[in-house]
Amino acid sequence: MFRIGEFSKLTQVSVRMLRYYDxxxxxxxxxxxxxxxxxxxSAAQIPVLNRIIYLRDSGFGVAEIMEAVNSGDDKFIIRQLDKKYGEITGRIEEEQMRLERIKLAREELSYGGRMHYNVSIKSIPPCSVLSLRKVIPTYYAEGELWEELSVFAKSHKITVSEETFSIYHDTEYKERDVDVEICAPVDKPGRGxxxxxxRTVEEVPYMACTMVYGAFSNIAGAYAALAEWLQQNRLYRMTGQSRQIVHRGPWNEEIEEKYLTEIQIPCLTLTRCQGPE
Structure with missing residues (x-):
C-alpha cells in the first residue's frame, strides 16, 4: 500500500488531483x-487512474467518467469514446466555419469593404440531364447528393458530363431543409x-453570372455583388431558380484558394417584365 504522496510520485498525478478524484x-x-x-x-488502482486521466483528457466530464469507469466494460467505453470523438469533430467543423468567416471578413476589408466580382449576362441553352432532387438539412449536405448520383450513374453505366450544376428551388434563402436539385448533363436520356x-432543363435566355474564386465562403460576397449589379442595371429583373456550377472544387483541386464556382441567376429583360415594381 502507498500513502497518497508516494502514489502521486508513482503515477505522476498531483496530490491535489488525487484528493479531487476521491x-x-x-x-x-x-x-x-x-x-x-x-x-x-494500491498498485491495482493505477490502471483505473490511467483510465480516468485519458477520459478526462478526451473531454469527458466527471459524470461521464464515473459512468464509464463504473461500467467495467471496455466496449462501452469505446462506444463512449466514439461518441465523444463525433461531438468534438462537430465542434471543430463549426470552429473552422467561423475561421472561414473571419478570413472572408478580413479579405473584404482588405479590398476596401468588398471583393471585386465581374457580372455578365449570357444565354444558357436547354440541356438533357440526369437529375436528383431532394430536400437536404443544409447546403453543406449537397456533397452527399453528388455521391448518390455518382454511384447511380456508375451502377447504370451512364456517361455524364463534368459540367455538372445545382439548381436551388427555394424562393428564399433557407438555413435548413433546402430544396436542391443536382444535374449532370447526359448524351441521351434514360429511365429514371x-x-x-x-429531364430537359429549360433554356434561360438571360442569365446573370459571376465567378467566385477561392473558398465557398466567398459565395456570399458574390451574391451581394449580383444584388448590386441588378439594382444598377434596371434592364434586368431576377426570376426563377438560381444555379451554381463548381468548375474546380474538392474533387479536382487540392488548394482551396484555387476553387472556382460560378453563380447564375436567371433574369427577365425590362421589355418582358410586366406589372408594378
Missing part, C-alpha cells in the same frame, strides 16, 4: 488509516428510378 467519487483510496486518516492506495430522373 471527493468526486472517481477514485477512492484502497483504504483510509482509521488512526491517522492517511489515504492509502426513385428520386433519379432524366
Amino acid at each position: 471527493d468526486a467519487g472517481l477514485l477512492k483510496p484502497e483504504r483510509t488509516d482509521p488512526q491517522t486518516g492517511y489515504r492509502m492506495y 428510378t426513385g428520386a433519379f430522373s432524366f
Whole structure:
C-alpha cells in the first residue's frame, strides 16, 4: 500500500488531483488509516487512474467518467469514446466555419469593404440531364447528393458530363431543409428510378453570372455583388431558380484558394417584365 504522496510520485498525478478524484467519487483510496486518516492506495488502482486521466483528457466530464469507469466494460467505453470523438469533430467543423468567416471578413476589408466580382449576362441553352432532387438539412449536405448520383450513374453505366450544376428551388434563402436539385448533363436520356430522373432543363435566355474564386465562403460576397449589379442595371429583373456550377472544387483541386464556382441567376429583360415594381 502507498500513502497518497508516494502514489502521486508513482503515477505522476498531483496530490491535489488525487484528493479531487476521491471527493468526486472517481477514485477512492484502497483504504483510509482509521488512526491517522492517511489515504492509502494500491498498485491495482493505477490502471483505473490511467483510465480516468485519458477520459478526462478526451473531454469527458466527471459524470461521464464515473459512468464509464463504473461500467467495467471496455466496449462501452469505446462506444463512449466514439461518441465523444463525433461531438468534438462537430465542434471543430463549426470552429473552422467561423475561421472561414473571419478570413472572408478580413479579405473584404482588405479590398476596401468588398471583393471585386465581374457580372455578365449570357444565354444558357436547354440541356438533357440526369437529375436528383431532394430536400437536404443544409447546403453543406449537397456533397452527399453528388455521391448518390455518382454511384447511380456508375451502377447504370451512364456517361455524364463534368459540367455538372445545382439548381436551388427555394424562393428564399433557407438555413435548413433546402430544396436542391443536382444535374449532370447526359448524351441521351434514360429511365429514371426513385428520386433519379432524366429531364430537359429549360433554356434561360438571360442569365446573370459571376465567378467566385477561392473558398465557398466567398459565395456570399458574390451574391451581394449580383444584388448590386441588378439594382444598377434596371434592364434586368431576377426570376426563377438560381444555379451554381463548381468548375474546380474538392474533387479536382487540392488548394482551396484555387476553387472556382460560378453563380447564375436567371433574369427577365425590362421589355418582358410586366406589372408594378
